[in-house]
Amino acid sequence: MLDIKFIRENADLIKEAARKKRLKVDLDQLLKLDEARLKLMKQIEDARAKQNLANSEITKADPTSRVSLILQMTELKSGLAKLEGELKSVITEWKKLMLEVPNVPDMSVPEGDSDADNVELKQAGEKPNFDFTPKSHLDLLGDSGLADFARGAKVSGFRGYFLTGGAMRLSFALWQFALDELIAQGFTPMLVPALVRPEPFLGTGYLPQGAEDLYKTQDGDYLSGTAEVATMGYFMDEILTPESLPKKIVAFSPCFRREAGSHGKDTKGLILVHEFFKVEQVVICQASHEESVKWHEKLLKNAENFVQKLNLPYRVVTNCTGDLGLGQVKKYDIEVWSPGENRYRETHSISYFHDFQTRRLNIRYKNGEKMNFAHSLNGTLVATPRLLVGIVENYQNADGSIRVPEVLKKYLNEDIASGNN
RNA sequence: GGAGAGGUGGCUGAGCGGUUGAAAGCAGCAUCCUGCUAAGAUGCUAGCCGGGUAAAACUGGCUCGAGGGUUCGAAUCCCUCCCUCUCCGCCA
16 A cells, blocks of 8 residues: 555556556546545534534533534534545545555566566576486476375365475475574564464455455455465554564465466476465565665575575576566566476565555554654565475486485485485 | 453553543653662653644644444444453364
8 A cells, every 4th residue: 555645646656657567556536536535524524623612612501502502513413424424435435446556666677567577687506417317396206206296186186285205304404494594694483374364465465456366264364375464464553663673584384375367387296386385584674765675685685595505596587567566666586497397487586565565554663753654575585395396406316316405414414315215 | 162351542551421532550751850770850752634834833633443323422322243351162
């Protein structure tokens, strides 16, 4: 959500933002409603002022004038009721539109329609040279029984999977490594709920627009697709002290996504699944663009370091406008090299929002006399099983066995054997 | 699932039809005092939307979980919903 004053004063900028993000929003209608809203509010407030004045007179009045005053107020009241009815319907429509207004992408974000238009920022790491034909993770894990997709489907349905032995242990090793890395940097580790009420979803921008992609329970709660939702919800409706900022959280949770509308894509393997796990970086900082940018770069750096320490070849892309969510100002993706597919695959996503989320979530801090909405950012540190793809494919041997990255050996000190372990 | 209690400012908590945007305490800020490691005195301190101003001052309205209702007037009465807590049941 944006500040209505900002919207009024920058209507063209926001229209352009919507166009760039390939989103539709009837801004003229919103502005029209806003004008009506202010006008009605003014009328109502004037009437109320009269009423309040009369009320204090009634309290002090003698019995006779009291009766006539009360009579006058009865008349005023019926006119007020009518105005209030009008205002209510205007506000309902106004609020609905307000939730649809996109945040403005940063100047540095390239324009484009989809992820195909994302712009490569850098490539890093060395792609492995195999003296054999590298296998895909599907074969590496599937053939050896480390991943079981047939039983996954039997038990869990489409896109279901089981991970066994080394694949399961590799997941734990990655989570633990990710956690250790960020704890060392002063991030607070947090295990957060995946079962979350609607409010934090509205606040983070996943509702109402993203309802299709969320699993909903019969109690009206939703399963979150990222730990960001609960972590931001943690601070909802709170006033933070400026000294407590930035809040740096490294959150872990299972993640659930319906992936509605992506039925044809990546139907096999561990790339696109309905249920996965994520270690997520979340930062809430003071409300300045510079702070946001600084932390955005820092979160990217953290994720890059993580991938580098695993010695995985990767590239960084700046997401184009059409690939940005409603609230995102800018987003970087990290894509890890997949020898099995001979292409990069997205593994990390790091974005900042300015006060788009905190405004919806009502997360503020007091800066001297002034209340401010904080700024928020988040980014992947590791998502499994997707990152397993890059690891097993880059660390495979000719015989189908898989080595363990050096940095993970303290958590998993044996090869990820192929075969029946 | 059954039974009860309750949702008020940064926190604790009073108020239970008009003088209450809200007592008191805590916390915070300011000034003063004290010569000793902490205490005392006084004052100030909610948010949101408008008007106003260079910025203030000033000023109108709203907000005591949410939404309706009763009333000239509701934190206070009535209804619906949401949420929290306690006990019992169930349970990893």
